[in-house]
Amino acid sequence: MSSPFSTFLRALRLRSGMRQHELAKLLGYEQAYVSAIELGAKPPSEEFMGKLDRGLSLNERDNLEMRQAAEQSRRRFVLPADVPTETYLLCHELWEKIDRLYPAQIRALRELVRIDELLTDEPTYGPARLRRRRLKEDAEM
Template sequence: MLTLAGKHISDPRKMSPFARLLHDLRMRHGIRQGDLAKLLGHHQGYVSALEIGIKGPPPPEFVEKLISVLDLGADEQEELHEAVAASDRKMVIDAEAPTEVFWMLAALRERVPDLHPAQVRMIREIVELPDQLAQRTQEPITRLKRRRNTEAKM
């Protein structure tokens, strides 16, 4: 069990990517939550709410200040920006999307709370399939040579 700001998180897998990364970054840099909050110019309660996922991902100004305060390298910055994007709880659907997209997302929204981890993995694999197929190197098709129809000598 993980304890953040006095609250028990029974399953760290149920934290948003940003909440988990913020906590991990703070631990890696050996800084207390209150001290980080002061350096960022925010109340400790806000940083705590971000860490346990009560608040959604922070605005870009907060992220840039966090990068500066913790002096994050390029890899950590990229990881942070990806976690912020992945933690966005809202989705905007293009008004001209096919009707079936709206129905699919409505069904998904209804069932998300009850999805089994295997279902989540399967859905992600389906969504990422075009990327995986594009990464495969296209092997040239080789033709098999036919044998001549000659009789074998005995």
Template sequence: MLWHAYEAATSTAANVYRLSRETVSPFATLLHELRMRHDVRQNELAELIGYDQTYISALEIGSKGPPTAEFVDRLVAGLQLSSSDEMALRNAVAESERKLTLDSDAPEELYRMVAALRRRLPELHPAQARLIREIINLPDVVSREAPEPVRRLRRRRKMEAPM
């Protein structure tokens, strides 16, 4: 946090903008990138898909949560997005969800893990968040790799190991 404040105070306007882009949701970042790639201003996009410009702005700065499926459908149609851009957009919406709901039959340990994460979330560094994600994805990596065969150690006989 302190480093971000220092960097923001001592950098140019471009660096301040880059810093603020790092603090928003994946959806907010992608929406901005798509709009820039299609060379469309916020008010033009709002008119194109039938939403207010202030809503587009709120989505881009991250003050609004991920949008509805209707918004995404209109955005896909309005910008005539490719199937890969549409998939990336829908993934970004899912990754930007702010709420987490546990199943009622979730194990107690899962509740404890979520509670601990909730307590520490405000102070986590992006590197810590990345490590947690890597750990969570570890079973996927492990299941794809062939396990190494177990090497059994051969017992030494008394003659082989002089003491």
């Protein structure tokens, strides 16, 4: 499977009209290393991203997208020491099943994690305005 960074790198390389060996030569790497990154087998190093930025003269948007894709492709995470026990248990359970989750489960989990963002995008509605009752003598019959 490909990582967000490998997808980004392949698209960037193809958009630049280069083959893997050409990109590798431009950046000073072996073609096998570029291939391993594009396949998601290896993560990109900071050095690689710097050379990619300079070698292809990335614009600000592409550089930001590259950094974001690298962050999204991280494989190792460290929990802060002060998280609740439930957080440890959640991470452990997720890790135990990570390679057996169905795509629908992954989509559902991602939406659940982002629910706070979704809620802030929705307008909040105040209580409906209540109409004052008319007095009996004002009521039409």
